[in-house]
Amino acid sequence: MFSFFKKKPSLTPIVDAQYAAATLTTEPNTIGAAREADARTGPGGAPTAELGLLTGDVSDTSPADTLTTGVVPEKPTRVEVVDKDPASRGAWLDRLKGGLKKTGQHIGSVFVSARIDDALYEELESALLMSDAGVKATAHVLQALKTKVKKEHITDVQLVKAGLVEIFADLLAPLEKPLAIGKHKPTVIMMTGVNGAGKTTSIGKLTRHLSDAGASVLLAAGDTFRAAAREQLSAWAERNNVDIVSHNGADPAAVSFDAVTAAIARGKDVVLIDTAGRLPTQAHLMQELQKIKRVIQKASDTAPHEVLLVIDGNTGQNALSQVKAFDDCIGLTGLIVTKLDGTAKGGVLAAIAMERPIPVYFVGVGESVLDLQNFKAHEFAQAMLA
Ligand SMILES: Nc1nc2c(ncn2[C@@H]2O[C@H](COP(=O)(O)OP(=O)(O)OP(=O)(O)O)[C@@H](O)[C@H]2O)c(=O)[nH]1
Ligand SMILES: [Mg+2]
Known part of the structure; x- marks a missing residue:
C-alpha cells in the first residue's frame, strides 16, 4: 500500500458563519437509492469495485495500485x-453490450x-x-478496413469483422484518457450538459x-434554478458525508466562487460543481x-481544472453538436457519456473521436454508483461491434 495519502480529516457540513447563507438540505434522494445501496457492497458486505488513484505520470497505463485511505x-x-x-x-460489460445491442446486431448482419x-462495404457503410x-468517421473506418483487407x-x-473492431x-x-486529480489542490471540476443528461x-x-x-x-x-436540484445534490453529499x-x-457563479474559496480554506482535494x-x-x-x-477563476487562478460535458448516450448525432457547442463556449476538457444501458447506438463516439476528440473519462450504464466506470476504447468497440 502506498503512503502518499495523509490521514483523512473528519468531514463536517458547511454551516459556519462565513457561509451563514448556505443551506444544507437533508431530504433523502430516492433516485436509484436502493440500487446504489446494493452496489456499495457485495453479498458479504465487501466492496464490489475499487477506485485506484494512481500517482505519477498520468499518461502511464501501468496496472492500477489501489489506494484506499488518506488524502492529499x-x-x-x-x-x-x-x-x-x-x-x-x-x-x-454485459449491460454496455445490451445497451448497444441494436447496433451490434445491425453491423453483425452485414x-x-x-x-x-x-x-x-455498402451495407457496412x-x-x-x-x-x-457520422459521414467522416464512417468514411475513415471503411477506407481503413479496405486497406487492411487488401x-x-x-x-x-x-x-474482416475482427479487423473492423480493431x-x-x-x-x-485517443478518447481513452483518465481524469487526473491532485496537480492542483483543490482540483476544481465543473459539470455541464443539457437537461437530464445525468450531471448530478x-x-x-x-x-x-x-x-x-x-x-x-x-x-x-x-444548479440554483430548482430547489429539487439542490436537494438532489445535498442527498449525495449527506450519503457520502462530504461538505456542500x-x-x-x-x-x-456566486455559489461556485464560495465553494472554491471554502475548499481552499478547508484544504479539500476536489470541488465538484453542479450546474x-x-x-x-x-x-x-x-x-x-x-x-x-x-468567477471560479477569481477564486483560484488555475481553476476550473476540468470542464466536463455530460452526454446522454441516447441523443445520437446530436451529442456531437452538444460537444462542439459547449466546447466552443467554455472549452471542454472531458466527457462523461451516460445511459449507454438504454437504446444508445454508440457510433457517435466515433464521430466525436473524428471531429472533436475530447477525452471520455467515464461511461455510465445505469443509475447505481458502480455503473459509472472508465471508458476503455477496445472494450467499447467490442461491446458495440462484436
Ligand atoms: N439508465 C440510466 N439512467 C441514468 C444514468 N445516469 C443518470 N441516469 C438517470 O437519469 C436521470 C437524470 O439524471 P440527473 O443526474 O438528475 O440529470 P441532470 O443532468 O443533473 O439533470 P438536470 O439537472 O435536470 O439538467 C436520473 O433519473 C438518473 O438516475 C445511466 O447511466 N443510465
Ligand atoms: Mg442536475
Whole structure:
C-alpha cells in the first residue's frame, strides 16, 4: 500500500458563519437509492469495485495500485474506476453490450455474407451511418478496413469483422484518457450538459468513488434554478458525508466562487460543481456558464481544472453538436457519456473521436454508483461491434 495519502480529516457540513447563507438540505434522494445501496457492497458486505488513484505520470497505463485511505495526493493521480471483480465487471460489460445491442446486431448482419465485395462495404457503410458514426468517421473506418483487407490478404468475412473492431478501437483510442486529480489542490471540476443528461447523478457517483479512495470532496450546488436540484445534490453529499455549499436562491457563479474559496480554506482535494441543464441554443444560459467559469477563476487562478460535458448516450448525432457547442463556449476538457444501458447506438463516439476528440473519462450504464466506470476504447468497440 502506498503512503502518499495523509490521514483523512473528519468531514463536517458547511454551516459556519462565513457561509451563514448556505443551506444544507437533508431530504433523502430516492433516485436509484436502493440500487446504489446494493452496489456499495457485495453479498458479504465487501466492496464490489475499487477506485485506484494512481500517482505519477498520468499518461502511464501501468496496472492500477489501489489506494484506499488518506488524502492529499502528492502527485497528479489518475482516477480509475474499473471493477476488479471479474463477475461484476462482466455484468457491467454485459449491460454496455445490451445497451448497444441494436447496433451490434445491425453491423453483425452485414457479416453474414460469405463474400467480401462492394455490396458488403455498402451495407457496412449504411450500418455505420445508422449507428450515428457520422459521414467522416464512417468514411475513415471503411477506407481503413479496405486497406487492411487488401494489405493482409484477408479472405474470411469473420476476420474482416475482427479487423473492423480493431479499426474502431484505434479510432476511439485517443478518447481513452483518465481524469487526473491532485496537480492542483483543490482540483476544481465543473459539470455541464443539457437537461437530464445525468450531471448530478454523475457527480454523486464520482463523489462516492473519490471519497472511497480517500480524497476529500466538496460539492457546489450550482444548479440554483430548482430547489429539487439542490436537494438532489445535498442527498449525495449527506450519503457520502462530504461538505456542500448550497445557497438558497443565489447566483450559480456566486455559489461556485464560495465553494472554491471554502475548499481552499478547508484544504479539500476536489470541488465538484453542479450546474443547471441547458441547451446550447439558449445563448443567455451558455453565457451564464462562461460567467461561472470566469468567477471560479477569481477564486483560484488555475481553476476550473476540468470542464466536463455530460452526454446522454441516447441523443445520437446530436451529442456531437452538444460537444462542439459547449466546447466552443467554455472549452471542454472531458466527457462523461451516460445511459449507454438504454437504446444508445454508440457510433457517435466515433464521430466525436473524428471531429472533436475530447477525452471520455467515464461511461455510465445505469443509475447505481458502480455503473459509472472508465471508458476503455477496445472494450467499447467490442461491446458495440462484436
Ligand atoms: N439508465 C440510466 N439512467 C441514468 C444514468 N445516469 C443518470 N441516469 C438517470 O437519469 C436521470 C437524470 O439524471 P440527473 O443526474 O438528475 O440529470 P441532470 O443532468 O443533473 O439533470 P438536470 O439537472 O435536470 O439538467 C436520473 O433519473 C438518473 O438516475 C445511466 O447511466 N443510465
Ligand atoms: Mg442536475
